Amino acid sequence: MESKNEKIFKFNPNDIGNVNNNIFGLPFVSSDADIIIIPVPWDVTTSYKQGTSKAPKEIFNASFQIDLYDPFCKDLWKSGISMEKISEYWKQKNKKLRKLSEKHIKSLSEDAFNVNSIASQNTLNSINSESLLLNNWVKDQSLHFLDKNKLVVIIGGEHSVPLGLMQALAEKHHDFGVLQIDAHADLRNAYEGFQFSHASIMFNALKIPQMSKLIQVGIRDYCEEEVNIIETDKRIVTFYDRIINQEIYNGKSWNTFSEEIISQLPQKVYISFDIDGLNPVYCPNTGTQVPGGLEYNQVLHLFEKIVEQGKNIIGFDISEVAPGKENDWDCNVAARLLYKMIGIMLESNKKFQ
Numbered sequence: 393m394e395s396k397n398e399k400i401f402k403f404n405p406n407d408i409g410n411v412n413n414n415i416f417g418l419p420f421v422s423s424d425a426d427i428i429i430i431p432v433p434w435d436v437t438t439s440y441k442q443g444t445s446k447a448p449k450e451i452f453n454a455s456f457q458i459d460l461y462d463p464f465c466k467d468l469w470k471s472g473i474s475m476e477k478i479s480e481y482w483k484q485k486n487k488k489l490r491k492l493s494e495k496h497i498k499s500l501s502e503d504a505f506n507v508n509s510i511a512s513q514n515t516l517n518s519i520n521s522e523s524l525l526l527n528n529w530v531k532d533q534s535l536h537f538l539d540k541n542k543l544v545v546i547i548g549g550e551h552s553v554p555l556g557l558m559q560a561l562a563e564k565h566h567d568f569g570v571l572q573i574d575a576h577a578d579l580r581n582a583y584e585g586f587q588f589s590h591a592s593i594m595f596n597a598l599k600i601p602q603m604s605k606l607i608q609v610g611i612r613d614y615c616e617e618e619v620n621i622i623e624t625d626k627r628i629v630t631f632y633d634r635i636i637n638q639e640i641y642n643g644k645s646w647n648t649f650s651e652e653i654i655s656q657l658p659q660k661v662y663i664s665f666d667i668d669g670l671n672p673v674y675c676p677n678t679g680t681q682v683p684g685g686l687e688y689n690q691v692l693h694l695f696e697k698i699v700e701q702g703k704n705i706i707g708f709d710i711s712e713v714a715p716g717k718e719n720d721w722d723c724n725v726a727a728r729l730l731y732k733m734i735g736i737m738l739e740s741n742k743k744f745q
Contacts, residue, residue: 396424409456415475425472432553443714450715450723465735523588530556548711550590562602568660569605573669575682579618610669663708705740
């Protein structure tokens with residue numbers, strides 16, 4: 393078996409992506425990679441348009457089109473990036489449960505009181521039980537690699553799936569903050585009856601004692617219940633999309649905003665990136681598009697500033713990507729963000745090696 397150094401020596405980063413290799417056309421496997429990507433094909437609780445369960449495969453496919461030179465982290469590919477195989481078990485479980493959840497969601501839209509029916513409760517119990525098992529699986533997989541001193545990344549799937557990684561990181565770090573890029577606040581309690589709903593990820597994450605801060609950026613679609621949580625929980629600081637843009641129109645720079653956002657973060661940072669936090673031009677097929685949003689280069693500037701200001705990025709996820717029927721634009725954008733964010737995370741960790 394070739395060593396990591398032998399693979400690096402033989403690999404030509406200027407060549408076309410080898411589709412027989414791992415993600416980004418790289419020759420690494422989990423044993424010799426510093427970064428492990430765990431794909432989670434899950435969109436059971438998606439409340440509008442489905443399709444995010446297909447994203448891990450399509451992001452993988454899109455990754456071979458990406459050039460490996462990155463000016464912020466020039467040799468990032470040499471650290472080794474390996475994506476785990478997509479779980480066929482969870483893929484099939486998702487397919488089965490998605491049919492149940494669609495019936496449940498439809499019944500709610502027709503009659504909200506149906507949530508109390510025996511049939512509806514049985515459906516919810518089944519989905520909530522399996523969602524908990526999925527969450528535990530993600531946590532176990534994450535801990536397996538964290539114990540080997542790997543950096544772990546989650547690719548969704550819907551936004552509920554990275555909770556297990558956050559819980560795993562809580563066993564390794566006594567204090568960290570979450571930087572959430574999102575159109576939605578995701579602070580609903582068991583939305584539509586789903587305890588692990590994509591709309592409840594931050595409500596559930598706040599139950600992690602080691603998570604000391606939640607900084608939300610780009611939020612522009614939320615309910616009164618979520619506003620009440622934001623205004624009463626001192627751990628939460630929300631940078632609403634409308635206010636960001638109003639101040640930019642009045643002359644405030646995005647660089648200044650970035651510094652203000654970073655000033656709210658503790659030393660260790662986890663980034664939870666719902667793709668709908670971006671302007672929908674970058675993600676037209678995501679399940680719940682909302683007008684407005686951040687630009688691609690705005691978020692990269694923010695993430696690079698996190699490194700420049702000496703913070704430590706301990707992990708991240710990219711969620712709610714959905715492949716289009718006619719092209720793979722959404723997954724192209726996601727694959728490029730994935731590679732850039734890996735480089736940014738690597739640079740932040742070099743300071744702490």
